[in-house]
Every structure is written in structure tokens, then in C-alpha cells.
Amino acid sequence: MAVAEAKREAAEARIADRPLPKGAKWADEARAAALARVRSMGLPGRRDEYWKFTNPATLVQAEPPAASVLETGESPVFGAVDRLKVVFVDGVFDPAQSDELAMEHIEIQRLSEAAGTDIHWARDLYGALETRGQTPVDRPLAALNTALAEDGVVIRATGRAPKPVSLIYLHKSDSSDAYLHHVIRVESGAELTVLENGPAAARFNKVMEVDVADGGTFHHVCAQGRDHERRSATHVFARLGEESVFKSFTLTVNGVMTRNECVIELTGDRAVTHVAGAAVGDGVFHQDDTVFVTHDAQDCESRQVFKKVLRNGAVGVFQGKILVKPDAQRTDGYQISQSLLLDEDSQFYAKPELEIYADDVQCSHGSTSGAIDEDLLFYLRARGVPRAEAQDMLVIAFLAEALEEIEDRTLADELLGRLEGWMARRRQG
Amino acid sequence: MLEIKNLHVKLEEEDKQIIKGVDLKLEPGKVHAIMGPNGSGKSTLSYVLSGREGYEVTDGTATFDGQDILDMDPEERAAAGLFLAFQYPVEIPGVGNMTFLRTALNAQRKARGDEEISSADFLKLVREKAKELEIGQEMLKRPVNVGFSGGEKKRNEILQMAVLEPRLCILDETDSGLDVDAMKLVADGVNRLRTENRSFLVITHYQRLLNHIVPDVVHIMADGRIVKTGGPELALEVEENGYGDILKEVA
Numbered sequence: 001m002a003v004a005e006a007k008r009e010a011a012e013a014r015i016a017d018r019p020l021p022k023g024a025k026w027a028d029e030a031r032a033a034a035l036a037r038v039r040s041m042g043l044p045g046r047r048d049e050y051w052k053f054t055n056p057a058t059l060v061q062a063e064p065p066a067a068s069v070l071e072t073g074e075s076p077v078f079g080a081v082d083r084l085k086v087v088f089v090d091g092v093f094d095p096a097q098s099d100e101l102a103m104e105h106i107e108i109q110r111l112s113e114a115a116g117t118d119i120h121w122a123r124d125l126y127g128a129l130e131t132r133g134q135t136p137v138d139r140p141l142a143a144l145n146t147a148l149a150e151d152g153v154v155i156r157a158t159g160r161a162p163k164p165v166s167l168i169y170l171h172k173s174d175s176s177d178a179y180l181h182h183v184i185r186v187e188s189g190a191e192l193t194v195l196e197n198g199p200a201a202a203r204f205n206k207v208m209e210v211d212v213a214d215g216g217t218f219h220h221v222c223a224q225g226r227d228h229e230r231r232s233a234t235h236v237f238a239r240l241g242e243e244s245v246f247k248s249f250t251l252t253v254n255g256v257m258t259r260n261e262c263v264i265e266l267t268g269d270r271a272v273t274h275v276a277g278a279a280v281g282d283g284v285f286h287q288d289d290t291v292f293v294t295h296d297a298q299d300c301e302s303r304q305v306f307k308k309v310l311r312n313g314a315v316g317v318f319q320g321k322i323l324v325k326p327d328a329q330r331t332d333g334y335q336i337s338q339s340l341l342l343d344e345d346s347q348f349y350a351k352p353e354l355e356i357y358a359d360d361v362q363c364s365h366g367s368t369s370g371a372i373d374e375d376l377l378f379y380l381r382a383r384g385v386p387r388a389e390a391q392d393m394l395v396i397a398f399l400a401e402a403l404e405e406i407e408d409r410t411l412a413d414e415l416l417g418r419l420e421g422w423m424a425r426r427r428q429g
Numbered sequence: 430m431l432e433i434k435n436l437h438v439k440l441e442e443e444d445k446q447i448i449k450g451v452d453l454k455l456e457p458g459k460v461h462a463i464m465g466p467n468g469s470g471k472s473t474l475s476y477v478l479s480g481r482e483g484y485e486v487t488d489g490t491a492t493f494d495g496q497d498i499l500d501m502d503p504e505e506r507a508a509a510g511l512f513l514a515f516q517y518p519v520e521i522p523g524v525g526n527m528t529f530l531r532t533a534l535n536a537q538r539k540a541r542g543d544e545e546i547s548s549a550d551f552l553k554l555v556r557e558k559a560k561e562l563e564i565g566q567e568m569l570k571r572p573v574n575v576g577f578s579g580g581e582k583k584r585n586e587i588l589q590m591a592v593l594e595p596r597l598c599i600l601d602e603t604d605s606g607l608d609v610d611a612m613k614l615v616a617d618g619v620n621r622l623r624t625e626n627r628s629f630l631v632i633t634h635y636q637r638l639l640n641h642i643v644p645d646v647v648h649i650m651a652d653g654r655i656v657k658t659g660g661p662e663l664a665l666e667v668e669e670n671g672y673g674d675i676l677k678e679v680a
């Protein structure tokens with residue numbers, strides 16, 4: 001009882017003095033309903049089973065801990081990709097740095113604008129997929145986002161988008177506490193790729209709701225910014241129609257606290273979803289991938305591939321669940337989570353779960369945790385590759401298997417190249 | 430070139446002596462063969478020379494061009510010109526053969542204070558050497574040794590040797606698992622590399638390889654020691670009579 005009380009108190013502390021954004025009636029109602037959900041659930045606490053391996057305290061507390069801004073002087077990630085740029089600075093849309101919000105085969109708007117429009121397609125989705133995702137597990141930080149987020153984008157793809165929409169999250173203030181909420185609808189047969197990159201804020205709470213209609217295709221590639229002290233809690237909620245495709249990849253390098261939740265519902269037959277992630281942590285680093293895939297239609301395929309490289313006391317968490325409902329026959333579910341621990345101080349916690357109610361299914365899951373293979377290391381060194389470089393080659397090779405899940409080779413190669421560059425720089429001190 | 434004196438080696442983790450006093454002097458341009466029963470310490474000797482962890486040198490020295498190598502890192506030894514063709518080459522998923530070769534070559538060049546090789550020159554070099562060893566483009570594109578047959582792995586070792594151009598080549602049973610034609614390819618590859626200042630230490634169980642790579646000296650190793658040294662005829666004797674007589678003779 002006391003625990004539930006403390007969680008609700010945490011929620012009240014967090015929402016106190018934060019008026020809900022104002023918009024059209026439907027938006028106001030969605031936000032008020034979300035606020036009510038937050039109040040009844042409370043915010044995550046240490047004792048929550050779903051937060052067993054990750055302490056939510058700093059994601060929950062009323063004020064964000066400060067996070068200094070990392071100046072890298074590097075060219076921006078995805079900078080060479082032909083894309084539609086949408087820039088947010090500490091969670092606020094920046095029209096000056098963004099491209100004009102217009103592209104063939106898509107409708108794209110700021111959330112604040114869409115939420116102020118009485119009749120808008122987003123009204124059926126805003127907070128709706130998030131709400132669905134609250135069962136069977138509470139995700140209060142997502143509801144908090146639905147209640148409080150003012151900005152974000154809403155995108156409707158009606159055909160094949162000629163280039164990706166690239167959401168760029170700049171971090172300029174040490175104390176920013178940002179919420180962004182994106183709503184995406186991929187219409188029947190349409191195709192859209194959304195890229196995300198950047199640290200976003202000192203503390204970032206992001207929700208992306210993605211509704212993929214029959215035969216639609218959605219690709220998502222995200223590179224979370226490298227600022228060491230940043231914290232973020234992200235949620236992706238996706239619903240997939242018949243023969244639709246949803247693929248998402250996230251790269252996490254640095255960040256003291258990251259919780260990425262991905263909640264996917266396969267509601268149409270023969271839908272396909274792949275979720276993957278690669279994480280690289282050094283020192284004070286805690287990264288948690290929590291994935292929940294529900295098979296609620298026949299002949300669907302889901303695949304989860306997560307790889308983490310941890311050193312100097314870094315902590316990685318993977319909680320992945322595949323739920324197969326009674327009618328979801330001929331489900332093909334796969335899940336693998338692996339960690340490479342570069343020393344004995346680092347830790348990886350994995351909780352793979354299968355819950356299957358249909359009888360004709362193929363599901364497999366596996367989780368491994370290991371050190372660098374000394375035999376491979378010696379082989380490389382015996383050929384002249386210095387130890388640190390040899391180790392990085394093996395680290396990259398390990399992560400590459402997760403990056404292979406990105407369908408667009410150019411994007412995958414860019415991220416691989418970045419990783420190599422960052423590691424080389426690190427070696428050079 | 431290589432001088433081993435009274436070398437004693439035990440396992441780091443256990444109290445188990447494996448090399449029990451080896452002396453060997455390899456002059457530039459020479460080929461020495463080491464034969465010996467299974468478990469006599471041949472591979473261990475090659476690992477210790479190339480710097481693998483897990484062994485402890487309890488006595489003796491090994492110098493390469495007068496330099497004590499036993500305290501050097503494996504990569505330093507490689508850059509100094511030492512190469513071990515492994516008895517069991519490992520598979521390295523996720524690391525492309527070409528990337529690997531290039532990284533290795535450039536790392537060695539860098540360590541020696543040379544410029545990196547250009548992409549074009551590198552490609553040309555590898556293509557040429559690969560062709561001689563009948564290694565196809567497809568194999569070059571694959572991750573290091575992944576899915577290679579036993580013989581292909583051995584040929585890949587020789588390719589690396591040809592590209593890296595070491596001065597001291599230790600071949601640990603490079604002939605085992607090779608069919609007759611592949612053995613010929615590998616032997617030709619080695620012979621092409623024979624020059625007056627490159628030396629070879631060829632570990633083998635079979636005299637046949639030594640028909641192709643004719644050694645100057647043959648050593649018989651048993652129970653961690655070199656128990657007999659002679660000319661190529663020693664290999665023939667082993668082939669015909671096994672180790673029994675030799676071991677009895679020295680016992």
C-alpha cells in the first residue's frame with residue numbers, strides 16, 4: 001500500500017505546476033485522460049517487477065539531474081543522407097534549422113499544430129496506441145508523456161516517401177527536461193523511414209506511436225546521442241496491419257540512464273516486425289531495452305536482436321517478451337540478446353520471456369553473456385594488430401550482427417563507420 | 430635469426446612443464462623442420478615464440494635478430510617479422526578477410542614507421558597472392574576463415590604470410606588436412622617466399638611436405654626436448670620406422 005502511495009506521490013510531484021498543453025477538444029481530452037492514467041498508476045518505483053533491473057528514480061524525480069552538453073565537433077550523424085530535417089532543441093521545435101515541413105506522399109506537421117486542429121486524423125491515434133500498450137504492463141512514463149508533451153511531429157504517409165524524415169534532437173541546456181510525442185500513420189501500401197539522432201535534452205521522455213495499415217512499411221533507425229550524462233526514457237508503440245512491415249533499430253552509445261521500450265502489436269495476418277539494438281557503455285552507463293511483442297494474428301513474424309558491449313562497470317538490461325495469443329497460429333518468433341563484457345565490473349541482466357497460447361508456433365529465444373574470445377584476440381595480435389585495436393575489431397564484429405538488422409545498408413554502414421571512428425578516437429585517448 | 434637457448438616453459442595455470450630445455454639456432458635463409466610425436470610440445474613452442482598468453486617461461490631465452498622476444502607483445506613480434514601459421518586457424522565472424530589483412534598489414538607498417546599502403550596497391554597485392562594460392566574472390570570477401578574448409582583455412586594462412594612478408598615463418602602443421610594438390614599449392618607458396626634472409630620453422634608429421642619444402646635441418650622433438658637433429662634423411666627415417674628407434678636411442 002505504502003509502495004503504491006509513494007508511486008502516486010511521485011506522480012503528483014512530477015505533474016505539480018505543469019499545466020497540460022492546450023489544444024483542440026480531442027487533444028485536451030486525450031491529455032486529461034493520460035493524466036488520469038498517470039495519477040492512478042503512479043510513476044515507476046524501485047519495487048516494480050518491470051523495473052527490477054533499472055532504477056527509475058532519476059527518470060521519475062520531479063527535476064532532472066543536470067547533464068552537461070557534449071561538444072564533439074563531429075559531422076552530424078545521417079548528415080550525408082538526403083532527408084527531411086526536423087530539428088528540436090531541448091525538446092522544442094526549431095523551424096530555423098528545420099526543412100520546410102513538406103514532402104511528396106506525406107503529410108507532416110508539428111504536434112502542437114495538429115493538436116490545435118479540431119478535425120485531424122491524429123485524434124484517433126494520439127495516446128491511443130500508448131493506452132493499448134498499458135496492458136498488461138503499466139508504462140506510466142509513456143502516459144506522462146501523452147499528458148505533457150507539447151511538441152513532436154505527426155506524419156501520415158500516403159505513398160512511398162521519397163526520402164526519410166530525420167528527427168534531430170539537439171541538446172543545449174544542462175537542465176532541460178524534454179518531452180516529445182510523435183504520431184505516425186503509414187497508410188495502406190505506403191512506405192516511410194524515420195531517422196532519429198541526438199541526445200535531445202538533459203532528460204528526455206519520448207513517445208512514438210506508429211500505426212501501420214495493411215501492406216504499409218515503416219523503418220526506424222535511431223542513434224541516441226552520446227552525451228555522457230543524459231538520461232532518457234523512450235517508448236515506441238506500434239500496431240501492424242495485414243502484411244505490413246515495421247523495423248526499428250536503436251544505437252545507444254553513452255548516457256548514464258537509458259530505458260528504451262518497444263511495444264508492438266501484430267494485429268493483421270502475415271505482418272513482420274524486427275526490433276534491434278546495439279549498445280556501447282563505458283563506466284557510468286545503464287541501458288535497458290524492454291520489448292513486448294504481441295502476436296494477435298496468424299502467420300506473423302517477429303524478430304528481436306539486441307547486443308551490448310559493456311566495460312568499466314557499465315550495466316545493460318534486456319527484457320524481451322513474445323506473447324502469442326490463442327489464434328495467432330503459425331507465429332514465427334525469434335529473440336536473441338547478447339552481451340560482451342569487457343571486464344568483470346560490468347553487468348548484463350536478461351529476462352527473456354515467452355508466453356504462448358497458440359499451438360502451432362515456432363518461437364525461440366536465447367541470451368548469452370561473455371568476454372572477448374582470447375583465441376581470436378591472439379590471432380589478430382599475432383598478425384600485428386595491437387591489442388586495443390584488435391579488441392575493437394572484435395567489438396565491432398559483435399555489434400555488426402545487430403546493425404545487420406537495418407535494411408538500408410547505407411544507414412547501417414554509416415553507423416558502423418561512426419562506431420569505428422568513436423572507438424579509434426577513444427584508443428588514441 | 431632465431432636463437433633459442435635452454436628454453437623451459439610451463440603452463441601458467443598449472444604446474445605442468447611442457448618445454449623442458451630446447452636449444453635451436455636458425456640461420457637466415459634456412460629451413461628447419463620439427464617433427465615429433467603428438468603432445469611433444471611443438472605447438473607450444475610455436476605459441477611461446479609468437480607470444481600467446483597462458484605460458485610461463487621458467488628458464489632460457491629466445492632471441493630474434495639478437496633481440497629478446499619473450500617479453501614482447503605478440504603484435505610487436507609480428508611487426509618485427511615473426512609469423513605463425515596456426516595449426517588450427519580460428520574463425521572470426523564479423524571481421525572481413527580483406528579488412529583483417531589490410532588492418533594487419535597497416536598496423537605492421539605503422540609499427541615499423543612506414544606509410545600505410547594505398548587501397549589500390551593493397552588490392553593488387555592481395556589479388557596477385559590469392560591467385561597464386563587459388564583463393565577466389567568469394568573467399569576473400571567472407572569473414573576470416575568462417576565456413577572455410579580445413580584446407581582453405583590453411584591456404585588462407587599462407588596468403589596472410591605472403592601478404593605480410595615476415596622474415597621468420599613458423600608453420601605449424603600447415604600440411605595437415607590438405608589434399609595432394611593443395612599441399613603442392615601451399616608448398617609452392619612457401620617456396621616462392623624462400624629468400625636468403627627469410628627463415629622457416631616447419632612443424633610437420635609427414636615427410637611428404639618436406640619433399641616439396643626441402644629442409645636444411647630436421648629436429649626431432651619428444652617430451653619437450655629436441656632429442657635428435659640431422660639432415661633431411663632424418664625425416665625419411667621417421668617416415669619409415671616411426672619414432673620408436675630414435676626415442677630408444679636417446680633414452
Ligand SMILES: Nc1ncnc2c1ncn2[C@@H]1O[C@H](COP(=O)(O)OP(=O)(O)OP(=O)(O)O)[C@@H](O)[C@H]1O
Pocket residue numbers: 440447465466467468469470471472473474483516
Ligand atoms: N593450455 C593447456 N592446458 C593443458 N595442457 C596443455 C595446454 N597446452 C598444451 N598442453 C599439453 O602440452 C603438451 C604439448 O602440447 P602441444 O600442443 O604443444 O603438442 P604438439 O607437439 O603440438 O602435438 P600435436 O602433434 O598433436 O599437434 C600436450 O600434452 C598438451 O596436452
Ligand SMILES: [Mg+2]
Pocket residue numbers: 471472473516601602
Ligand atoms: Mg601441435
